[in-house]
Structure formats: structure tokens, C-alpha cells
Amino acid sequence: MTEKQRGKYGPSTVATLRVARIGEFGAFLDAGTGNTSDDILLHHTQQTHEVQIGEDVEVFLYLDPKRRLTASMKVPQMKEGQIARLKVINVSRDGAFLDVGAERGIFLPYAGMRGRPQIGEVVWAKLYTDKSGRLAVTMEVEDEIRRASRPATNVRVGTMLHGSIYNITESGAFLFTDERYIVFIANKEMEERPRVGEEMMVRVTYLRPDGRLNGSFRERKERALLTDAEKILQLMENHKGKMPYSDKTSPEIIKSKFRISKAAFKRALGHLMKEGRVEEKDGWTIFKDKTENRG
Numbered sequence: 001m002t003e004k005q006r007g008k009y010g011p012s013t014v015a016t017l018r019v020a021r022i023g024e025f026g027a028f029l030d031a032g033t034g035n036t037s038d039d040i041l042l043h044h045t046q047q048t049h050e051v052q053i054g055e056d057v058e059v060f061l062y063l064d065p066k067r068r069l070t071a072s073m074k075v076p077q078m079k080e081g082q083i084a085r086l087k088v089i090n091v092s093r094d095g096a097f098l099d100v101g102a103e104r105g106i107f108l109p110y111a112g113m114r115g116r117p118q119i120g121e122v123v124w125a126k127l128y129t130d131k132s133g134r135l136a137v138t139m140e141v142e143d144e145i146r147r148a149s150r151p152a153t154n155v156r157v158g159t160m161l162h163g164s165i166y167n168i169t170e171s172g173a174f175l176f177t178d179e180r181y182i183v184f185i186a187n188k189e190m191e192e193r194p195r196v197g198e199e200m201m202v203r204v205t206y207l208r209p210d211g212r213l214n215g216s217f218r219e220r221k222e223r224a225l226l227t228d229a230e231k232i233l234q235l236m237e238n239h240k241g242k243m244p245y246s247d248k249t250s251p252e253i254i255k256s257k258f259r260i261s262k263a264a265f266k267r268a269l270g271h272l273m274k275e276g277r278v279e280e281k282d283g284w285t286i287f288k289d290k291t292e293n294r295g
Helices: 142-148 221-238 251-258 262-274
Strands: 013-022 026-029 040-043 056-063 069-072 083-091 095-099 106-109 122-129 135-138 160-168 172-177 182-186 199-207 213-216 278-281 284-287
Touching: 040 056, 083 142, 122 160, 142 160, 142 172, 172 199, 182 199, 221 251, 221 262, 221 284, 251 262, 262 278
Parallel strands: 040 069, 106 135, 182 213
Antiparallel strands: 013 026, 013 056, 026 040, 056 069, 083 095, 083 122, 095 106, 122 135, 160 172, 160 199, 172 182, 199 213, 278 284
16 A cells, blocks of 8 residues: 555554455555555564454554555554653654654654754653654653652752753753652753753752752762862873963863863862962962872
8 A cells, every 4th residue: 555545544653453365475454445455564574473364453554665554563662641761763854763662763743852862862752643643752741750750758968869851941950760759950050961861860959848859960069179179180280280270260261171160160279279289370270399299
């Protein structure tokens, strides 16, 4: 059956069809048109078990390379309305295709994207039927995540949780944890913005009255101070005990070179100066003791 002839059945749909006859290449399913030339091929390789004439089989319908409607018993492994973490298997100008366990990927329209997913990434998505009757997926899963979530109980500030990003807004990112908690991470609590779908560890910073959590991707200030100081010392050691950066250096250069904010850089530099390990001179930062060697 060609795309123009397919009648009431179309690609990217699931249907239960009766086996009308068996041929050399597989079984032919009754398309319900009354014309045997419209029967849909269920190839031997697309059968999960050998089918018999008269048997009703659930199949996933798709277009083969010649744009003929073809059937496979490899159907989606999720139901309409369900959400799951799905792998991106292809991208196009109009959207992307996600793996739902069927013979072919299911289309994710551009309008249903959160960010710009890339091949190989895994994202939260919901299976639904679009206006044309075809199966499709969307990354707009906020309502479903909210219904699937549960209030955070017995969680302490400072607890580290693992989860994945399902939405990013102008204010920050939303993460769904393995325990089914919802965590909001404000922009100020990120070193850099994550990608939608990315798996991350988050530190709990606040338990909200509504059962949700606020979190941070940053280290605790005390630990971050030491980490940032290590970055400064490492760079200086790699450049003969000096660097052309000081508390007068622009925030843009600091961010580019150390991947930290100007404020964090000044705190770390001040810590090292207070310890007597470095000093500033003519716009440069140098080891106070030129013989310092940490290795």
C-alpha cells in the first residue's frame, strides 16, 4: 500500500490488524479497504513470533524507503500520556526523533522541544497523538512530572541528590530526582547552565513548604573557596610562579580563564594572600616565596 492508498491507516500509528494471507516475504494484514492490493506487509523480520492466518496482531505502522505503509510487531514500549526518559536518535530541521522502543523513532516537533536536543542525549518526553492521528512526543512534561512527584520528606539541607533536568526557564532549572522530588536551581546557584535532560548531582539548600526543594550545583562556599584557590595556584605553577591576573582583572577574563565569577576569584585570591602564599605586584600575582613548590 502506498502513502496515497493507505485509507484509514497511516504511519506512526499503532493498530490491531488481522492476518489475511501469508506470502514469501511475510504476512499480509487486512487494511480494511476491501482491496487485497492494499494489504499491509508484516515482514518475517518484523514479527516477534510467527503469525497465522486469521490472527489479530498489534502492529506499529511506518513508511518503508519506498514510502509504502509497512507493519512491525515492535510497538512503542510506553502508552499514550506516559512520560519517560527517551534517547534522541535523529534530528532534523523540523524537530527530532526519539526512541520509544518501536520499529521507528517517534517525531518530536520543534514546538515541543525544551532547548535543542542532540543525537545521543536522553530527555524527558511524553507520548501523545497529534491532530493528524500520528504518534508524537513532546518535552513539555511539567504537568506530568508534577503529578508523578512526591513531597520531599526526611531530607536535610546539604543532602546530595541525583536527578535529571526536565525544564530550564529564565529564572533557573528544574530537576526531577531519583526519589521523585522536584528541585529548583536558581541561576545564581549554577556555574553554567545545564542542558535539558542532563543528569546531575544537586545539593539541597532549602526545604519549601509545598514539599519541593531548592538546590545548588555549586560547592559549599568553604569548599568552593579552596577549589578556586587551587585553580589559581595550579595556573601559577604552570607559568613559573606568576600570572597576569589580579583583583583588577575584568570579570570576563576571569570567567574565561578560571570558569568562576570575579567575586569568587577575589575571595580565593584574598585567601591566598592572607595565608602569605601570593602577592600582587604591578598587576601581576606572584608567589610570595618564589621557591614555593606544592608538588
